[in-house]
Each structure stands twice: as structure tokens, then as C-alpha cells.
Amino acid sequence: MLAGKGRALRVVSMQATDIFDAQAADYCQTVPPADVGAGLAVEAGHADLWSGYVGREGRVIGMQTFVESGPADDLFQYIGVTIDGVVAQAEQLLGAAVD
Numbered sequence: 001m002l003a004g005k006g007r008a009l010r011v012v013s014m015q016a017t018d019i020f021d022a023q024a025a026d027y028c029q030t031v032p033p034a035d036v037g038a039g040l041a042v043e044a045g046h047a048d049l050w051s052g053y054v055g056r057e058g059r060v061i062g063m064q065t066f067v068e069s070g071p072a073d074d075l076f077q078y079i080g081v082t083i084d085g086v087v088a089q090a091e092q093l094l095g096a097a098v099d
Helices: 015-021 049-052 072-081 083-098
Strands: 039-048 057-062
Touching: 039 049, 039 083, 049 057, 057 072, 057 083
Parallel strands: 039 057
Antiparallel strands: none
16 A cells, blocks of 8 residues: 555564574664664564664554453454554654655
8 A cells, every 4th residue: 555655665574583683783784774763563462572673763553551352353453453554654654754
């Protein structure tokens, strides 16, 4: 959806932060690039883990507490782990990066 709107972005899938963190520092600084100040992480589980990977101005979409529960579709809607939720947050970040 974002690419269709002419937005440039990079998607990184990171299943194991411990394996990523064990890589050479010069590699870790390219994924995401060190000059990205506002990344966006999407986590169906607890979001705290990702704050160190999105940059100072970045955001994390995900559960903020351990007490949120319910059917997956309802929970994902509530915490913003939906296509529309991710696109909206990304557009805000991309807009802020341009301003």
C-alpha cells in the first residue's frame, strides 16, 4: 500500500534478536541503516523488545502490557497490528521524516 503511494521504505524481518545482536557491529548498523532515525516495528506479542531497534524517533506497534487478551482478530485490531494500522503509523513517521 505504501509503495503504491510512492513511499520509499525498507522491510526487515527479524525473528531472533539475539542472533542479530551477535553479528558484527558494522553489519548490525546496516540493518536498519544507522541513519534511519524513525523505524517502525510490528510485534504481535509484547512490544518492549523492539524499542532498541526502531531509532530514537521510531515507534512500535504491539501489546504494551501483558493483560491484553482476547480473540486474535479483536486483539490485533485493538493494538493496531492491522494493515491499516501499520500504514497509518508508517505514513505518520514518513511524513515526520520529510517535514
